[in-house]
Amino acid sequence: MEYALVNGVRVSASAGLQGSCPACGNAVIARCGKVKVHHWAHQHLPDCDIWSEPETPWHRAWKARFPEAWQEVPFTDPETGEIHRADVHTPGGVTLEFQHSPISVTELGSRNAFYKKLVWIVDAQRFQKNFEWRCHIPDPRSPLLDNFSIIGTGRYSMNVPENLMFFRNPAHDKDWDADRVLSFRDPELAEVKALMQRSGDLFRLFDWKWQNEAWLNSEAPVFLDFGTDQLYWLRSRKQHRHPGILYYLQVVSRQSFIEKYGGK
Ligand SMILES: [Zn+2]
Known part of the structure; x- marks a missing residue:
């Protein structure tokens, strides 16, 4: 500490x-x-604090963006008496935890439950070699995509949006009883294509070799820090196509993230 x-x-x-x-x-x-x-x-x-890890210059640089009085704020579990120090705890009640080491699903669950409003910032440089950015996608939260599964196929790895596939859920399609597959070449997707243009570079797919299940499925938000001006918010959406979930990244500027939580 x-x-x-x-x-x-x-x-x-x-x-x-x-x-x-x-x-x-x-x-x-x-x-x-x-x-x-x-x-x-x-x-x-x-x-x-059994959750503490040895601090690195990366931890220190992050904490230093926030007022000193907000750093290393101790909390005691009223039931177990366990002590934990929040890396940063804002007056708004948000805890920011900066995590360099891998974490187990169990420990992540305990930590997410301990802090009421927790946001994770993960040092992603240590696994960057296992990580590849893929095709940009239209804003997956748009109602235009409610009935679709988004699947990257073929050359989606080369950021060729035309190779994204949109599978329409037959449960919401009175004319079809099987998945209908559409791509940006289909005129029916004109609105989604326009959405894609508006979404710009904000959303994209990725491949993560030896991906960390804890981070992927965390209930508290997780932001990956690759050491650039941007953070990558690890998000997901439910889809009807196997495997039932799409993981994607949402780009957030590092500076705006810090300012959102009262730092500089
Ligand atoms: Zn102590």
């Missing part, structure tokens, strides 16, 4: 300092080596 109490004042770790943990009150010691970012470690006990 970045902050501890020394003589009652919250301070960053610097060599030789001793203090106490603002969450549990136990003794902590400043660790200021050359490899890891300078931090405070519990002196005799394991970290009181």
Whole structure:
């Protein structure tokens, strides 16, 4: 952790300092080596927050975009007495968690349940080599697409929108009792094609080798950070075609994300 109490004042770790943990009150010691970012470690006990992970420069850079008083805010579970420190907790009641390491479905579920309004920012650079962006798609939340499954086929990998396929759900089509397959070449999809133009670069498909099921199915929103000016919101929609769900990315500007939660 970045902050501890020394003589009652919250301070960053610097060599030789001793203090106490603002969450549990136990003794902590400043660790200021050359490899890891300078931090405070519990002196005799394991970290009181079992969810904590060693901080990286990536964590620190994110936290620094928000006021110091919002960082490392401790919470105690009233039933179990467990202590957890929110990376950033805004006055609006939103917790931002910055996660570098992989996480299990079970732990993610516990953490999503612990914080009422939680937003995840995931360091995606560590798995970027397993990740490929695919074709842009029209805004999948549009009512124009309510009765369709969107499927990327063939050369969708090359961002050729004409190769996107739209399967119309026969449950909503009185003239057909099987899926009808339409592409942008079909005049019937003229409105969807226009929607695609309006949607621009905002929505796209992806392939993720060894994808992390926890992030894909998190109830709390998950934003992937590849270290660029944009964050990628990992989203999904239910579809009638196998496998019943489409995962896609929604692009969000990093700066607007930070400002939305009161940072700079
Ligand atoms: Zn502690």
